[in-house]
Amino acid sequence: MQTSKDTQLSSTLRIAVTRLARRLRAERLDTSLSLNQLAALATLERHGGMSLAQLAAHERVRPPSMTRTVAGLEQSGLVTRSPHARDRRQVVIEINEAGRRLLAQDRRRREAWLARRLAELTPDERATLRAAAPVLERLTQS
Amino acid sequence: MQTSKDTQLSSTLRIAVTRLARRLRAERLDTSLSLNQLAALATLERHGGMSLAQLAAHERVRPPSMTRTVAGLEQSGLVTRSPHARDRRQVVIEINEAGRRLLAQDRRRREAWLARRLAELTPDERATLRAAAPVLERLTQS
DNA sequence: TATTGTTATACTCTATAACTATA
DNA sequence: TATAGTTATAGAGTATAACAATA
Numbered sequence: 001m002q003t004s005k006d007t008q009l010s011s012t013l014r015i016a017v018t019r020l021a022r023r024l025r026a027e028r029l030d031t032s033l034s035l036n037q038l039a040a041l042a043t044l045e046r047h048g049g050m051s052l053a054q055l056a057a058h059e060r061v062r063p064p065s066m067t068r069t070v071a072g073l074e075q076s077g078l079v080t081r082s083p084h085a086r087d088r089r090q091v092v093i094e095i096n097e098a099g100r101r102l103l104a105q106d107r108r109r110r111e112a113w114l115a116r117r118l119a120e121l122t123p124d125e126r127a128t129l130r131a132a133a134p135v136l137e138r139l140t141q142s
Numbered sequence: 143m144q145t146s147k148d149t150q151l152s153s154t155l156r157i158a159v160t161r162l163a164r165r166l167r168a169e170r171l172d173t174s175l176s177l178n179q180l181a182a183l184a185t186l187e188r189h190g191g192m193s194l195a196q197l198a199a200h201e202r203v204r205p206p207s208m209t210r211t212v213a214g215l216e217q218s219g220l221v222t223r224s225p226h227a228r229d230r231r232q233v234v235i236e237i238n239e240a241g242r243r244l245l246a247q248d249r250r251r252r253e254a255w256l257a258r259r260l261a262e263l264t265p266d267e268r269a270t271l272r273a274a275a276p277v278l279e280r281l282t283q284s
Numbered sequence: 285t286a287t288t289g290t291t292a293t294a295c296t297c298t299a300t301a302a303c304t305a306t307a
Numbered sequence: 308t309a310t311a312g313t314t315a316t317a318g319a320g321t322a323t324a325a326c327a328a329t330a
Contacts, residue, residue, distance in 0.1 A: 006268070009268065016279045021163030064312085064314080107156070114281075133151060206323085229329080229330070
């Protein structure tokens with residue numbers, strides 16, 4: 001019974017989470033930045049400055065691809081590139097203030113969409129989601 | 143207060159759902175099919191047979207792109223193409239048994255990963271998610 | 285004449301291989 | 308000699324434009 005219930009929970013949760021993520025993704029206003037550029041920018045914000053190879057590894061792309069992605073971000077004035085203090089082969093890439101502003105804007109837009117959907121729920125349903133949110137977070141950390 | 147809490151709920155939920163969806167996406171074994179082919183196949187399973195133009199509209203791509211996507215699916219033996227009964231300009235694309243089996247396999251794999259994560263939670267946490275799953279589903283329908 | 289689907293062609297994004305500069 | 312990053316080039320995947328078949 002427990003097993004059968006969890007199989008069903010896996011299924012329902014997978015479908016709901018996948019669809020909700022797709023809707024959220026579609027809400028980006030962006031237009032000028034590609035999804036990959038946006039993802040790289042978010043990684044730089046979250047983990048701080050890093051070398052091109054490290055950033056490429058984070059995003060699971062090859063260094064040549066990241067070279068182009070970063071070039072675009074730099075041209076848009078969202079990141080800075082500076083030589084590594086000790087190893088002059090390396091380049092340190094960091095998000096700047098404009099980059100942070102853009103990410104904040106993007107998040108606000110998606111969260112505004114979600115907040116409108118949440119407002120259509122009953123208070124009980126919202127309470128259920130408030131309880132579930134930290135559990136969903138834990139799922140992604142294991 | 144309510145507003146502030148919901149702002150936070152939007153934020154937490156957005157992050158958790160986005161990350162969980164990314165992990166689930168990464169679990170596909172697939173290898174041979176592209177993500178777009180997989181998505182088109184799932185649409186055919188969910189909505190039944192349809193013309194190429196209808197399928198392209200569903201997947202938000204242009205007809206020439208869908209021509210190629212469907213060609214790959216047909217070559218892999220997962221869909222059938224047959225002329226429309228009345229309008230011979232149209233082609234009806236349908237998923238076949240092999241296509242359904244492949245989708246079921248793919249889902250089982252992702253759900254197995256999720257079930258393992260769920261098994262690591264406490265019974266209370268699982269109960270919380272069971273209550274939340276239908277609410278999350280409602281969110282995507284509004 | 286309008287519509288469905290395909291073919292021709294170009295653009296974007298990614299990859300591997302070759303190259304430059306540093307270690 | 309090995310490593311970090313860039314440049315050269317090729318392979319997916321998508322798009323618009325032009326075309327063939329049918330309505």
